[in-house]
Amino acid sequence: MSTQQEIAAVGNSLIKKRFKYVLQTSENIKELKYAPQGWNEGELTFIRDKEFKGILTQFSTNELTFVKDGKDFIVSVYESYGIDYVITVYIYLQNNSTFQYESYFTGKIDLASYNVDSIGVTVKISNVGFQELILNRKSLKVDFTNTKFIGGGENSMPVLSNVWNYVTIPEYLATANGDWNLTDTLSNITVGYKYFHVPMALTFSEYEASEDFNQTMSLFSYPPTEKFFVSGSNRTVTLDFNITVNLTSQSTPGTFSLNLYLVKNGTIIQTFTPTTTTSSGITTVFTFVVNQSLAMLTGDEFSLIGYSNGDILYYIYVHNSSLSFIETLGTTLTAIDVPMYYVYECFVRNLQLITGNQAPFYSEFLGRTDSETETYASDGDGALTSITNGKYIRGFSPTLNGFNLSLSDLFNSINAINNIGLGFETIGGLEKLRVEDEKYFFDISINPDYATDGKYWKVNQILDLSEHVTSEILSKQVDADLYSNEIEVGYNNYEYENVQGLKEFNTKSNWAIPVESVENKLSLISQIRGDTQGCNKLRAKPFGTYPTEDVGGDNDNFLFDVKRGGTYDFIVKTDEDFSNVSGGVDPSQCYNLNYTPARNLRRHSHRVRSMQIQESKELLWLKSNKNTALVTEKTGETAITENEDILIDNLVVGYCKPESYNFEAPVDAAIITAIKTNPYGVIKVGVDMYGWIDEIQTNDKTVKGQFKLLKVDLNNVKVID
Numbered sequence: 001m002s003t004q005q006e007i008a009a010v011g012n013s014l015i016k017k018r019f020k021y022v023l024q025t026s027e028n029i030k031e032l033k034y035a036p037q038g039w040n041e042g043e044l045t046f047i048r049d050k051e052f053k054g055i056l057t058q059f060s061t062n063e064l065t066f067v068k069d070g071k072d073f074i075v076s077v078y079e080s081y082g083i084d085y086v087i088t089v090y091i092y093l094q095n096n097s098t099f100q101y102e103s104y105f106t107g108k109i110d111l112a113s114y115n116v117d118s119i120g121v122t123v124k125i126s127n128v129g130f131q132e133l134i135l136n137r138k139s140l141k142v143d144f145t146n147t148k149f150i151g152g153g154e155n156s157m158p159v160l161s162n163v164w165n166y167v168t169i170p171e172y173l174a175t176a177n178g179d180w181n182l183t184d185t186l187s188n189i190t191v192g193y194k195y196f197h198v199p200m201a202l203t204f205s206e207y208e209a210s211e212d213f214n215q216t217m218s219l220f221s222y223p224p225t226e227k228f229f230v231s232g233s234n235r236t237v238t239l240d241f242n243i244t245v246n247l248t249s250q251s252t253p254g255t256f257s258l259n260l261y262l263v264k265n266g267t268i269i270q271t272f273t274p275t276t277t278t279s280s281g282i283t284t285v286f287t288f289v290v291n292q293s294l295a296m297l298t299g300d301e302f303s304l305i306g307y308s309n310g311d312i313l314y315y316i317y318v319h320n321s322s323l324s325f326i327e328t329l330g331t332t333l334t335a336i337d338v339p340m341y342y343v344y345e346c347f348v349r350n351l352q353l354i355t356g357n358q359a360p361f362y363s364e365f366l367g368r369t370d371s372e373t374e375t376y377a378s379d380g381d382g383a384l385t386s387i388t389n390g391k392y393i394r395g396f397s398p399t400l401n402g403f404n405l406s407l408s409d410l411f412n413s414i415n416a417i418n419n420i421g422l423g424f425e426t427i428g429g430l431e432k433l434r435v436e437d438e439k440y441f442f443d444i445s446i447n448p449d450y451a452t453d454g455k456y457w458k459v460n461q462i463l464d465l466s467e468h469v470t471s472e473i474l475s476k477q478v479d480a481d482l483y484s485n486e487i488e489v490g491y492n493n494y495e496y497e498n499v500q501g502l503k504e505f506n507t508k509s510n511w512a513i514p515v516e517s518v519e520n521k522l523s524l525i526s527q528i529r530g531d532t533q534g535c536n537k538l539r540a541k542p543f544g545t546y547p548t549e550d551v552g553g554d555n556d557n558f559l560f561d562v563k564r565g566g567t568y569d570f571i572v573k574t575d576e577d578f579s580n581v582s583g584g585v586d587p588s589q590c591y592n593l594n595y596t597p598a599r600n601l602r603r604h605s606h607r608v609r610s611m612q613i614q615e616s617k618e619l620l621w622l623k624s625n626k627n628t629a630l631v632t633e634k635t636g637e638t639a640i641t642e643n644e645d646i647l648i649d650n651l652v653v654g655y656c657k658p659e660s661y662n663f664e665a666p667v668d669a670a671i672i673t674a675i676k677t678n679p680y681g682v683i684k685v686g687v688d689m690y691g692w693i694d695e696i697q698t699n700d701k702t703v704k705g706q707f708k709l710l711k712v713d714l715n716n717v718k719v720i721d
Contacts, residue, residue: 018669020101022090023066023073023109030073037065037120039091040700044104046675047695048710052411053441054423054434055679055693056131059105063113064089067120074109074121083111089125095673102426102676106130130355130431131424134407137354141409143402144341144349149356157352160372164339164398167386168566170574172333172536175326175586178205179629180215180228182321189250190316193309194219197226198243198260200304200321203629206585207232207325215303217318223266224303229325231296239294241323245306247314248283254312258286262294263303285319294325333539337568339398340386340560343414344371350407351433362427363435365420381437382418386562386570387528390553393535395543405528405557411435413526413559416489417595419603423679442692443680444655447718455718457655461690462674462681465707468665469685475662476711479694482658483611484522485515486622489604490597491526493625494534494553504533505583505590505630505642509597510622514613514648524604528557532590561594580639583629593632597624598642602651610654610713619646659711661691667698667705682712682719690719 019039021032042061049056066074077085087109092101106129113124137150144164149157180200199217207229215228239262247256260272274286296302304323308316341349344366351360359373367376368383387410391401411422414435421441425434439445439457447458490508508525529535534553541551562570575581575588587593601619608619621628621643628643663685675696682690691709698705712719 018094019104020092020094021070022092023070024088024090025077025086028073030069032066032070032073034068034070036070037067038062039064042700044672044698044700045695046679046693046698048693049422051408052423053421053438055441056135056424057676059091059107059127061107061125063122063124065120065122071116071120074111074114074123075116078111078114078121083114085111087111088128093669093672093676095677103129103431106132130357130360130433133355134351134424134433138407140354141404141406142350142353143404144346144353145398145402146353149353152356157356157358160345160349162370162372163341163345163349164388164392164403165342165570166337166568167340167388167560167562168568168571169336169338169393169535169539169560169591170572170589171335172539172589173586174329174332176206176329177327177585178207178229178325179203179583180321180323182318189313190219190308191310191313193307194316195222195224196220196306196308196316197224198245198304198306198321199318200228200323202228224263224305227301227303229302231298231300231302233298234296235327236293236295237325237327238291239323240291240326241288241304242290242320243288243318243322244320245286245288245308246283246317246319247286247308247310248317249310249312249314251282252312253279253282254310254314256284256308256310256314258284258306258308260288261305261307263305264300266301333536336393336395336539337566338388339392340388340570341403342368342371342383342570343385343387343559344368344383346387346405346410347407347433347435348373350405350410354407357431359430360433361435362425362432365418365436365440366414382414382420384562384564384570385414385417385559386572387557387559389557390538390551390555391543393538393558394541394546394551394554403557409527413528416491416524416526417530417559417600417603441680442655443678443682444717449718453718455714456653456716458718458720459655459690459712460678460681460720461684462678463671464684465665466684466686466689469663471686473663474685477660477662479658479660479710480518481520482656483515483518484520485513485518486520487511487513487522487524487601487608487619489524489601490624491528491530494529494531494556504531504585505596505624505627506531506592507597507624507626509601509624509628509642511601511646512620512622513608513611514617514620515611522607524600526559528559529553530559530592530595532592533585534558535591559592559595561592577634578632579635580631580633582631583627583642585627587630596630596632596640596642598640598644598646599632601646602640605651606654608654609648609651610656610658612657613648615647615649617648619648621645653716654713655717656692657711657713660694661685661689661707661709661711663707664704665707666703667696668703671705672698683707683709684719685709688714690714690717 023030045058089107091105093104107125108128110124115122147155196219200215213228215226261268262270275289276287278285348361365380365382368379419438421438422435444457444459447455488510493507560572565571581587630642633639690712694710695708
């Protein structure tokens with residue numbers, strides 16, 4: 001007659017070998033022949049992480065009863081070592097395609113819950129493993145210079161050879177700036193010759209000029225009655241202006257002429273003739289573009305006036321007025337070589353220290369041909385970014401001063417500028433954290449047939465559940481969390497305690513989104529700084545000269561857009577990617593021009609387009625606490641102004657809609673394998689109805705799953721069967 005224990009064991013024999021169960025301690029490992037009771041009552045969940053965007057796999061079970069060989073193993077450990085001894089349970093699922101076992105669940109047995117009887121040992125199980133360990137420690141700010149991982153001994157995690165390495169920050173040729181822009185226009189009707197002041201309002205100055213020196217539009221008889229600048233010292237500046245004036249008759253074309261005069265102390269010192277003159281109908285357009293040297297003495301007063309003439313009644317209309325005085329002060333900041341961490345190695349080093357894993361990371365987007373611990377065929381699109389801290393910029397020794405950064409701050413900062421996602425994969429038989437462009441985590445790419453079929457994106461279908469999903473069980477709901485009425489982009493705000501800080505562009509900027517039904521702010525803020533003026537403030541106080549002085553920003557981290565070159569392989573970029581840069585303090589010498597708020601927003605623009613906003617509407621620019629006038633332009637693109645409203649139609653189309661499909665459907669081993677093989681493809685639920693995984697809860701006992709899928713926008717996405 002069989003014993004109760006033998007009967008229980010037979011009932012749990014793994015005849016089909018779908019799962020493999022392993023118990024392991026620091027000294028022994030045991031592959032079990034018999035499945036623990038209660039395993040098929042647990043729930044396997046696939047869920048898209050709201051912060052990281054990747055699909056996480058989670059398993060939950062209250063407790064398991066191990067029988068026969070499992071019971072013997074656990075009893076032996078408990079009797080020998082007590083409740084604090086670590087027993088890890090590994091459960092593997094056989095891949096139907098490769099017939100190889102892949103990691104399915106890793107848990108820790110809680111021996112404090114130990115309960116043994118004639119059938120088996122019942123214990124509680126807690127989730128552990130690579131994914132859980134990283135998620136539990138994602139907010140820890142670990143010191144990259146440490147040679148000991150959490151829980152490891154001295155020298156348990158040696159530093160990487162490329163962590164840290166030197167990156168060159170080029171010399172900075174300092175200037176003083178004064179900028180004036182258009183204030184108002186004049187619609188007076190006149191005839192014959194007239195003098196008029198070109199309207200200019202002071203927008204920014206590092207000189208002694210005050211707002212009292214605004215120059216308004218007015219007609220006058222010579223000499224001029226208004227000034228816009230008074231020099232406080234002897235100096236030589238570059239006079240740089242671009243001014244457009246329209247002369248328009250009332251009804252019939254006329255003959256017009258126009259000159260501009262620069263007046264110093266009441267006397268004309270220079271006459272400017274139009275760079276271009278264009279007549280069309282009743283309007284003649286005069287454009288002046290000037291860039292030249294101008295000498296000033298202390299107390300010199302300057303005016304800019306126009307002298308127009310016409311043979312018929314005409315309007316004077318100043319269409320554009322932009323003028324700058326730029327004074328070169330000299331090379332005040334020489335080139336320096338700063339210890340930095342390349343962004344790929346930042347992820348590697350953080351993960352090494354929080355997991356003890358030597359090779360925990362994979363990323364084609366951030367990887368380089370010379371990255372550690374893995375190299376790639378080419379530099380990824382987001383690979384050339386380096387990170388350092390304020391003390392390193394000042395010249396403090398990296399061997400004596402730590403560098404602290406958490407995984408969350410690192411991910412969210414790189415996401416703010418590049419739009420990335422993070423997930424967990426088994427690559428080459430090893431568990432790794434993977435970071436790629438966000439599109440990877442939705443399995444989409446730009447559709448090569450876009451011009452012919454009108455679908456901007458394409459995506460792979462991984463499952464067809466439409467035969468199981470009837471209209472009676474399918475529901476669709478709005479996901480209000482995916483709507484926003486405001487977006488903030490850029491970097492946290494900082495105080496510079498000097499006038500240059502007012503013109504820093506890499507701070508926080510806000511736009512209003514034309515959505516009325518929700519009050520939700522989409523925040524894309526980097527916790528790592530990307531500003532030029534904060535960096536230069538630190539450069540101006542080098543450790544060798546100011547060894548005991550604390551400087552604002554000493555303990556902050558800074559990121560830099562870099563290129564290959566320089567003394568130590570990489571050098572910080574300035575304006576080399578751009579055909580035109582204007583606005584700000586020394587804009588052509590500024591760092592991170594590729595990572596400005598307006599450019600970062602455009603890299604996340606599909607998120608805005610996913611909100612189904614009318615294409616004719618705009619994102620309304622709201623505010624920035626510092627410079628808003630920066631304009632950057634690359635060859636072949638439209639210039640991007642930081643403080644401009646953005647037409648919705650100019651943003652990249654979205655690939656999802658803020659809605660979800662909800663239903664219950666059968667889930668068998670083949671479906672689990674398909675999801676685990678590619679969790680980022682789409683699932684078909686009906687005719688022209690597809691969704692990406694938002695959350696799927698499966699139960700091995702009921703062989704069913706509860707599905708919540710993010711709706712695919714088929715107006716823009718082509719699904720590949």
